[in-house]
Amino acid sequence: MAYSxxxxxxxxxxxxxxxxxxxxxxxxxxxxxxxxxGDVMRLQIEVxxxxxxxxxxxxxxxxxxxxxxxxxxxxxxxxxxxxxxxLTIDNMDIVEELxxxxxxxxxxxLAEDAIKAAINDYRVKNGLEELVLDEKKH
Amino acid sequence: MSLKLPIYLDNNATxxxxxxxxxxxLPYFAEKFGNAASRNHPxxxxxxxxxxxxxxQVAKLVNATPKEIIFTSGATEAxxxxxxxxxxxxxxxxxxxxxxxxxxxxxxxxxxxxxxMGGEIAYLPVKADGLIDLGELEKAITSKTIxxxxxxxxxxxxxxxxxxxxxxxxxxHGILFFTDATQAAGKIPVDVEADGIDLMAFSAHxxxxxxxxxxxxVRRKSPRVKVTAQMDGGGHERGMRSGxxxxxxxxxxxxxxxxxxxxxxxxxxxxxxMRDRLEKGLLxxxxxxVNGNTDHRLPHVANxxxxxxxxEGLMMGFNKNIALSSGSACTSASLExxxxxxxxxxxxxxxxxxxxxxxxxxxxxxxxxxxxxxITETVLKLREMSPLWEMYKEGIDLNSIEWAHH
Numbered sequence: 001m002a003y004s005x006x007x008x009x010x011x012x013x014x015x016x017x018x019x020x021x022x023x024x025x026x027x028x029x030x031x032x033x034x035x036x037x038g039d040v041m042r043l044q045i046e047v048x049x050x051x052x053x054x055x056x057x058x059x060x061x062x063x064x065x066x067x068x069x070x071x072x073x074x075x076x077x078x079x080x081x082x083x084x085x086x087l088t089i090d091n092m093d094i095v096e097e098l099x100x101x102x103x104x105x106x107x108x109x110l111a112e113d114a115i116k117a118a119i120n121d122y123r124v125k126n127g128l129e130e131l132v133l134d135e136k137k138h
Numbered sequence: 139m140s141l142k143l144p145i146y147l148d149n150n151a152t153x154x155x156x157x158x159x160x161x162x163x164l165p166y167f168a169e170k171f172g173n174a175a176s177r178n179h180p181x182x183x184x185x186x187x188x189x190x191x192x193x194x195q196v197a198k199l200v201n202a203t204p205k206e207i208i209f210t211s212g213a214t215e216a217x218x219x220x221x222x223x224x225x226x227x228x229x230x231x232x233x234x235x236x237x238x239x240x241x242x243x244x245x246x247x248x249x250x251x252x253x254x255m256g257g258e259i260a261y262l263p264v265k266a267d268g269l270i271d272l273g274e275l276e277k278a279i280t281s282k283t284i285x286x287x288x289x290x291x292x293x294x295x296x297x298x299x300x301x302x303x304x305x306x307x308x309x310x311h312g313i314l315f316f317t318d319a320t321q322a323a324g325k326i327p328v329d330v331e332a333d334g335i336d337l338m339a340f341s342a343h344x345x346x347x348x349x350x351x352x353x354x355x356v357r358r359k360s361p362r363v364k365v366t367a368q369m370d371g372g373g374h375e376r377g378m379r380s381g382x383x384x385x386x387x388x389x390x391x392x393x394x395x396x397x398x399x400x401x402x403x404x405x406x407x408x409x410x411x412m413r414d415r416l417e418k419g420l421l422x423x424x425x426x427x428v429n430g431n432t433d434h435r436l437p438h439v440a441n442x443x444x445x446x447x448x449x450e451g452l453m454m455g456f457n458k459n460i461a462l463s464s465g466s467a468c469t470s471a472s473l474e475x476x477x478x479x480x481x482x483x484x485x486x487x488x489x490x491x492x493x494x495x496x497x498x499x500x501x502x503x504x505x506x507x508x509x510x511x512x513i514t515e516t517v518l519k520l521r522e523m524s525p526l527w528e529m530y531k532e533g534i535d536l537n538s539i540e541w542a543h544h
Contacts (some may be wrong), residue, residue, distance in 0.1 A: 011451075011455075031539075032542055035487035035490070042525035061523060
């Protein structure tokens with residue numbers, strides 16, 4: 001299968017690989033996927049407490065090139081958004097931006113799940129209600 | 139000499155046609171184009187003579203007699219003919235066939251088909267090293283067993299099954315023994331007499347011959363084995379496989395067998411030396427493991443898992459420059475990793491992290507050096523990107539985490 005230019009670029013030059021201090025109150029961490037399924041994503045956001053904006057986002061991903069690219073792209077999109085704005089990121093936006101073929105759509109779903117899991121972690125840490133999320137089919 | 143890219147290390151999938159083979163084939167397309175079954179004119183005679191000569195070359199490689207070689211379109215067809223042909227021919231004796239879980243799909247899917255036709259199949263598990271348990275084999279035999287079908291060398295991990303022990307068990311119980319020797323023939327000594335093989339499938343394109351031609355060896359003496367034809371027509375190949383002979387392909391197959399036979403000893407040593415060096419180089423990395431038995435293994439195959447990185451993602455790091463296969467298929471249609479590796483009892487995580495190397499006649503030391511370097515760099519880079527690696531390094535037991543399975 002041929003990968004799109006954008007997937008290759010994110011794979012070769014991934015943006016925002018790394019780890020944020022998950023013990024901090026303003027850091028939300030989402031860990032989704034499973035090793036048995038061949039992909040695991042960990043996505044983290046750090047929220048600026050005064051502005052409410054996501055000031056940093058990091059990821060680490062075990063998976064194929066599309067999974068790596070989806071999470072790399074997600075971290076780019078997260079930065080500068082409010083937490084509520086971040087919730088509107090849809091997996092199909094990722095599919096479109098990266099030209100993912102149908103067999104790789106689950107990678108984008110995983111990235112959306114990771115964003116939401118990170119936001120929920122942040123919300124719970126900060127005394128907010130945990131959002132009930134629609135389970136997308138992987 | 140500068141290194142030419144891309145490097146081909148997927149010789150278990152197919153091999154390039156040796157130029158010596160191609161040269162031998164060329165006259166049989168336009169100039170000597172006759173039908174080998176045309177008995178009444180020189181065009182047919184020339185073709186028939188070429189087929190006869192190739193049949194001798196092929197037979198010689200496996201110590202068979204020429205009449206025991208049935209040419210087919212490849213190993214898949216030969217597997218089908220052996221299994222279905224025996225099932226139909228010996229239906230009065232029984233309907234039970236014993237095979238194993240790591241066989242090639244051409245055998246497993248044919249067995250599934252036979253089950254629909256009323257056959258009963260026993261799928262033997264393999265041990266952690268990929269070899270079958272001979273005790274289990276003997277236990278699986280019933281009064282209805284007509285055939286044992288166990289491959290010679292495995293296409294994914296290269297392990298060589300205990301063929302002589304298996305055939306001895308088959309003989310003791312009066313059961314036929316079929317082996318798919320697609321990966322083994324031409325690479326290691328395969329001898330249908332010494333090995334006690336009754337039927338054997340093999341293919342030209344895995345041994346530097348052309349695609350589209352293979353053979354089924356069918357024993358003619360002690361016992362005389364018969365298979366029901368699966369292709370009806372002009373009664374070619376002693377009635378077992380009708381269809382106009384693929385003369386250029388067969389000529390190429392013959393030449394390929396001759397070259398393999400002449401060069402086998404030196405080539406096997408050269409390949410295993412290179413393979414061992416590749417393995418040693420890659421195992422310098424921590425958490426890298428060889429899959430399958432390393433004492434009973436084809437000389438040109440290595441299957442290695444690099445824990446905490448995913449195979450497809452790993453290949454993407456170098457697949458423009460190095461061609462090989464991964465045990466992982468990360469698609470929504472198939473999240474299942476290699477069934478062969480799973481049959482060894484490998485966890486899905488290790489099975490997803492595997493690469494299969496198939497060295498070949500045209501592999502060089504320089505290519506191996508390049509491969510070690512490129513793969514090491516990619517594994518290290520991806521591990522830096524892997525949450526699982528980070529957890530492993532922090533001493534977190536990955537099995538203690540409740541993963542969200544999907």
